[in-house]
Amino acid sequence: xxxxxxxxxxxxxxxxxxxxxKSYVPPFQLDAPMDGGAVGDVVESRDPNFAPGDQVFHMAGxxxxxxxxxxxxxxxPQLGAPPQAFLANLGLTGAxxxxxxxxxxxxxxxxxxxxxxxxxxxxxxxVQIAKARGMTVIGSAGGPDKCEFVRSLGADAVIDYKAGPVxxxxxxxxxxxxxxYFDNVGGEHLDAAFxxxxxxxxxxxCGMIDAYNSGEPMAFRYIMRVIAMRIRLQGxxxxxxxxxxxxxxxxxxxxxxxxxxKDRDTIVDGLEQAPDAFLGLFRGANTGKMLVxx
Amino acid sequence: xxxxxxxxxxxxxxxxxxxxxKSYVPPFQLDAPMDGGAVGDVVESRDPNFAPGDQVFHMAGxxxxxxxxxxxxxxxPQLGAPPQAFLANLGLTGAxxxxxxxxxxxxxxxxxxxxxxxxxxxxxxxVQIAKARGMTVIGSAGGPDKCEFVRSLGADAVIDYKAGPVxxxxxxxxxxxxxxYFDNVGGEHLDAAFxxxxxxxxxxxCGMIDAYNSGEPMAFRYIMRVIAMRIRLQGxxxxxxxxxxxxxxxxxxxxxxxxxxKDRDTIVDGLEQAPDAFLGLFRGANTGKMLVxx
Numbered sequence: 412x413x414x415x416x417x418x419x420x421x422x423x424x425x426x427x428x429x430x431x432x433k434s435y436v437p438p439f440q441l442d443a444p445m446d447g448g449a450v451g452d453v454v455e456s457r458d459p460n461f462a463p464g465d466q467v468f469h470m471a472g473x474x475x476x477x478x479x480x481x482x483x484x485x486x487x488p489q490l491g492a493p494p495q496a497f498l499a500n501l502g503l504t505g506a507x508x509x510x511x512x513x514x515x516x517x518x519x520x521x522x523x524x525x526x527x528x529x530x531x532x533x534x535x536x537x538v539q540i541a542k543a544r545g546m547t548v549i550g551s552a553g554g555p556d557k558c559e560f561v562r563s564l565g566a567d568a569v570i571d572y573k574a575g576p577v578x579x580x581x582x583x584x585x586x587x588x589x590x591x592y593f594d595n596v597g598g599e600h601l602d603a604a605f606x607x608x609x610x611x612x613x614x615x616x617c618g619m620i621d622a623y624n625s626g627e628p629m630a631f632r633y634i635m636r637v638i639a640m641r642i643r644l645q646g647x648x649x650x651x652x653x654x655x656x657x658x659x660x661x662x663x664x665x666x667x668x669x670x671x672x673k674d675r676d677t678i679v680d681g682l683e684q685a686p687d688a689f690l691g692l693f694r695g696a697n698t699g700k701m702l703v704x705x
Numbered sequence: 706x707x708x709x710x711x712x713x714x715x716x717x718x719x720x721x722x723x724x725x726x727k728s729y730v731p732p733f734q735l736d737a738p739m740d741g742g743a744v745g746d747v748v749e750s751r752d753p754n755f756a757p758g759d760q761v762f763h764m765a766g767x768x769x770x771x772x773x774x775x776x777x778x779x780x781x782p783q784l785g786a787p788p789q790a791f792l793a794n795l796g797l798t799g800a801x802x803x804x805x806x807x808x809x810x811x812x813x814x815x816x817x818x819x820x821x822x823x824x825x826x827x828x829x830x831x832v833q834i835a836k837a838r839g840m841t842v843i844g845s846a847g848g849p850d851k852c853e854f855v856r857s858l859g860a861d862a863v864i865d866y867k868a869g870p871v872x873x874x875x876x877x878x879x880x881x882x883x884x885x886y887f888d889n890v891g892g893e894h895l896d897a898a899f900x901x902x903x904x905x906x907x908x909x910x911c912g913m914i915d916a917y918n919s920g921e922p923m924a925f926r927y928i929m930r931v932i933a934m935r936i937r938l939q940g941x942x943x944x945x946x947x948x949x950x951x952x953x954x955x956x957x958x959x960x961x962x963x964x965x966x967k968d969r970d971t972i973v974d975g976l977e978q979a980p981d982a983f984l985g986l987f988r989g990a991n992t993g994k995m996l997v998x999x
Binding site for chain 1 (some may be wrong): 923936
């Protein structure tokens with residue numbers, strides 16, 4: 412199949428692929444196109460399972476067109492959502508939020524949930540999913556505009572991490588402590604979560620964007636509370652839970668259809684803007700999912 | 706009952722009770738005797754369930770004699786072991802090793818296990834239990850004498866953490882990486898475990914003696930590997946698993962009886978030596994369990 416890409420996914424995990432080390436995905440290769448999530452339209456097909464005009468998801472992003480075998484393509488499920496949603500709440504972003512919350516962190520109704528980078532792609536999905544399931548949600552974001560956005564998603568309390576120490580703000584926002592922490596950033600946020608964790612708290616460790624570029628060691632003052640509070644930390648990638656994608660499409664499809672979970676994308680136009688869009692992730696230039704439209 | 710204490714347990718967790726903060730056991734009170742594990746002989750009884758001469762375990766240690774109701778006493782199980790064993794491998798020390806390894810870390814035959822403070826009370830039990838269950842064991846200890854002791858317990862490899870960076874030594878001792886880390890110290894050892902963890906590694910977080918006195922933040926260079934390797938950390942206290950004490954007495958009683966697990970105690974004589982014995986824990990003065998004999 413020849414596929415004309417329409418939307419490219421811009422994600423923090425790609426930073427890890429720029430280090431020449433073994434990880435859960437192989438490093439990008441020099442002088443080769445970068446891979447990444449994309450949706451596009453089939454324009455030419457030699458496979459009877461695909462016809463021109465089919466909308467497909469694949470991992471050969473960051474290029475205008477891709478030539479791929481049928482095994483590398485997935486037709487978009489018919490859930491009444493726009494195609495770019497399959498890179499956001501109905502794609503790896505939403506699946507990361509969903510499986511991190513319910514599987515890695517075993518979150519359940521009534522839990523008090525803290526989520527960092529709550530105005531980001533995954534974080535904003537976590538806020539909405541947790542509210543849809545009857546949890547209390549405290550989100551952290553940088554600056555008044557993003558905090559207002561997180562509040563608009565339904566968060567019960569919002570922390571502006573640029574305004575002062577996170578641990579102090581979290582102690583005020585969660586006087587009873589937290590049951591779940593969904594970590595997108597590491598560092599000071601993770602330490603604050605250690606400080607405020609209640610007994611048997613569960614932390615889903617999804618990302619540590621604070622350190623992707625610096626590579627600096629992270630210092631923790633409250634990590635010893637892991638013992639007294641019997642905290643469980645679980646690192647995860649959404650692909651660990653692929654056998655449960657049916658649950659995800661059922662629940663998330665329902666929430667998207669009902670409006671309980673909404674996409675808010677930051678969109679840039681043109682392939683040549685993709686590198687800047689990527690760099691923007693690390694200075695917080697995005698609200699919600701960062702996408703490139705071709 | 707009036708009980709004459711014969712043996713007192715000296716444990717690192719007691720340091721935590723000297724801070725006036727809420728934790729899993731209440732803080733020690735000023736001008737009151739310190740509590741702690743002890744075994745002794747009943748010398749006077751008004752309860753038909755106990756008779757003078759009965760050997761009992763209780764938590765009213767750090768005193769010559771204790772007056773207690775029957776509900777605070779446990780008769781020592783008849784397992785053919787000396788009474789002080791119920792403060793060591795057949796007591797909270799052994800139960801901490803057993804439940805940390807099999808419950809918190811889900812360790813199983815064939816796993817590669819790294820344990821810090823492997824010459825200490827809990828650590829030396831972990832080494833022996835893990836070997837008894839067919840695991841490969843790498844132990845860390847400070848100085849050649851303790852390393853030799855850990856080797857004598859059956860460890861497959863031993864790291865002298867005083868001889869150089871732990872991460873370098875662990876990379877050499879575990880070229881394939883580790884599946885399980887049993888943490889007694891935190892800090893540099895925990896960071897090395899992050900660095901060498903294989904996919905789906907499980908860490909039982911039992912103690913962080915490195916920080917009990919300093920209170921300094923701990924810095925981690927490799928904590929980001931939690932995500933790529935899907936590491937699980939679980940803080941625990943052995944009392945979390947009290948309903949499974951039957952399993953513990955069955956397995957540990959068998960290993961003690963067969964000689965697969967041996968006690969090696971550091972014994973000091975006299976109640977007046979107890980404070981020095983306690984302080985000694987933090988400079989590594991003990992090999993195996995630290996006990997006070999009265």
